[in-house]
Amino acid sequence: MATDRVERRAYFRIHDEIGLSYAVIAEDEDAPAVAENEMEMSLASILASVDHDVNETLNALWRENNTAAQAIGLLNQKISLLAAQLLQDDDSDAAGYEELTASISGCGMAFECADPQPADTRLRVSVTLRPSNTWVRFTARVVACERIAEVPSARYLLRISIDEECVEARERLVQHVVQRQFDKRDIPGSAHSS
Numbered sequence: 001m002a003t004d005r006v007e008r009r010a011y012f013r014i015h016d017e018i019g020l021s022y023a024v025i026a027e028d029e030d031a032p033a034v035a036e037n038e039m040e041m042s043l044a045s046i047l048a049s050v051d052h053d054v055n056e057t058l059n060a061l062w063r064e065n066n067t068a069a070q071a072i073g074l075l076n077q078k079i080s081l082l083a084a085q086l087l088q089d090d091d092s093d094a095a096g097y098e099e100l101t102a103s104i105s106g107c108g109m110a111f112e113c114a115d116p117q118p119a120d121t122r123l124r125v126s127v128t129l130r131p132s133n134t135w136v137r138f139t140a141r142v143v144a145c146e147r148i149a150e151v152p153s154a155r156y157l158l159r160i161s162i163d164e165e166c167v168e169a170r171e172r173l174v175q176h177v178v179q180r181q182f183d184k185r186d187i188p189g190s191a192h193s194s
Contacts, residue, residue, distance in 0.1 A: 013105040014177050019077075019128030020111065021097045024121055025139065047083050047135075051076070052172065055132040059179050062131060070131060077133030097126075106174035108143065110159040117142045117158060125160070129176045138162050138169035 054076050062069040081097075102111035109127075117123070121142040128135050140160040149155040162170055 022125045055134040058132040073133040080135035108161045138166040
């Protein structure tokens with residue numbers, strides 16, 4: 001007998017190409033729930049603010065000249081990666097930066113990974129959004145991790161919930177999801193275009 005499933009999503013969700021890296025936050029590590037770029041007016045928060053402004057401008061430019069927007073977005077990504085390297089702790093155990101397709105909303109993500117993580121594991125996550133190449137950092141908890149493939153190697157679907165204290169990151173992801181849905185409507189020949 002099938003059971004009725006209650007829809008738990010608080011935000012719209014899209015599947016999108018992103019860059020991602022994450023690291024497990026050790027139980028004995030005194031890590032704040034709020035990602036570093038949300039704690040104070042530090043270099044990281046200033047960079048996050050500039051990234052937000054660049055993202056807004058690139059989204060407008062993308063409609064007029066997507067080649068220029070992509071070039072500027074790549075330059076922004078390069079700067080963000082350099083900033084991430086400079087701001088990263090020396091003892092960071094972050095997994096490598098990986099390009100992948102993820103299911104994204106303003107409150108969480110789901111993506112494939114090679115290493116299983118137990119439910120309730122805390123993570124420090126860095127995401128690069130496309131096409132603006134905007135960098136977003138936040139902390140999250142593992143909701144579930146299910147095996148989805150055995151061959152050619154074990155793969156898992158990792159579902160995470162972004163910590164509620166990461167308000168700026170949640171807002172940026174909501175903006176990204178809405179913008180991407182809007183962009184898809186404007187693609188000639190798409191099901192939603194006029």
